């Protein structure tokens with residue numbers, strides 16, 4: 001066992017070793033053990049183990065819940081209230097003067113985000129802005145990037161995209177006078193499969209060719225947990241002359257993103273899932289550098305997108321900021337942004353590289369534990385529909401329950417596991433590297449095993 005732990009720790013030499021990655025993964029999995037002692041060893045060797053203490057964990061019978069819904073609402077950092085309180089105090093003390101004299105002045109408050117966010121989504125600082133909420137931003141981006149013509153009017157997306165996205169696509173198509181049945185093209189998994197094949201996505205894009213206006217995928221599908229190959233999808237979209245955009249609600253703060261290098265045109269995400277910034281929190285937008293300075297790109301504008309030097313001349317004629325900030329409408333909602341800042345400071349301290357490394361190990365261990373639970377029942381109860389390949393998933397593992405799903409879910413809840421249920425029969429669990437432990441996963445396995453026995 002000691003040997004295995006050492007090899008887990010020593011990721012640098014792992015990366016440099018000549019052994020193929022797939023084999024390495026298999027070997028590690030083979031060595032995993034479904035014991036408390038083993039899980040505790042993994043935790044002891046986890047360089048991020050102290051980060052759990054930075055968050056409030058919901059309690060169940062005097063103990064930490066097993067919180068596996070960071071994909072739905074991330075936990076509150078213990079520092080969040082201080083960040084928000086600071087703004088309340090400055091407001092109390094300064095009133096309107098807080099716009100200039102608050103400790104973090106409110107007028108340029110949003111300017112504190114691009115540095116940290118660009119590290120999380122992989123872009124330049126002028127390509128990212130924090131504003132509004134997710135679905136609002138999706139619509140605003142479609143105003144700029146979905147401008148259909150008679151011949152080029154299609155939106156290509158994944159089947160079973162998150163409902164809010166489906167409604168956005170449908171109503172955008174209608175708004176432009178198109179029948180959503182013709183304009184919105186959903187790429188579905190093959191018969192008997194749960195997730196999409198990359199080649200099917202690419203060939204759908206090529207098949208619809210120059211009738212495609214925009215390819216708009218989730219980065220990670222909310223239901224299956226499948227991570228799409230955004231680089232390849234973007235290339236295919238560009239090859240047919242379409243824009244490529246992504247809803248990163250389940251990807252931001254979760255998986256590796258290189259939006260700029262992948263030449264993604266635009267993207268948006270919420271901050272309350274993996275980014276732990278509070279219910280309904282302020283959302284994020286990315287717009288590629290090649291578009292941000294294009295003042296002719298149509299948009300729905302507001303005064304906060306106006307050039308800062310001349311904004312307060314309050315003159316006619318919209319003159320946009322030549323960065324992603326040019327898409328802002330309103331002045332900064334500082335209370336919500338303060339919570340976001342508290343969270344991003346923690347992300348910066350942890351570092352994305354360490355988070356990605358731990359995420360992969362957590363999910364590997366979870367898959368091993370689920371396998372082990374399955375092996376102890378006479379018939380298979382749990383089918384994991386999330387792709388097995390590491391590069392096709394993030395934190396989330398979606399378990400299709402082949403029998404008594406709802407009952408098992410209810411039992412899990414009673415025993416202090418906070419997971420989530422998605423109709424008709426999927427339980428989603430997402431161990432997140434900032435605050436979940438290997439022990440959480442071991443305990444989860446223990447509980448689910450005792451339920452399905």
Ligand SMILES: *Cc1c(COP(=O)(O)O)cnc(C)c1O
Pocket residue numbers: 133134135136162164165218222247249250270
């Ligand atoms: C969570 C989520 C949403 C939610 O949208 P809001 O506007 O924040 O309510 C939208 N799309 C996707 C893909 C999501 O995962």
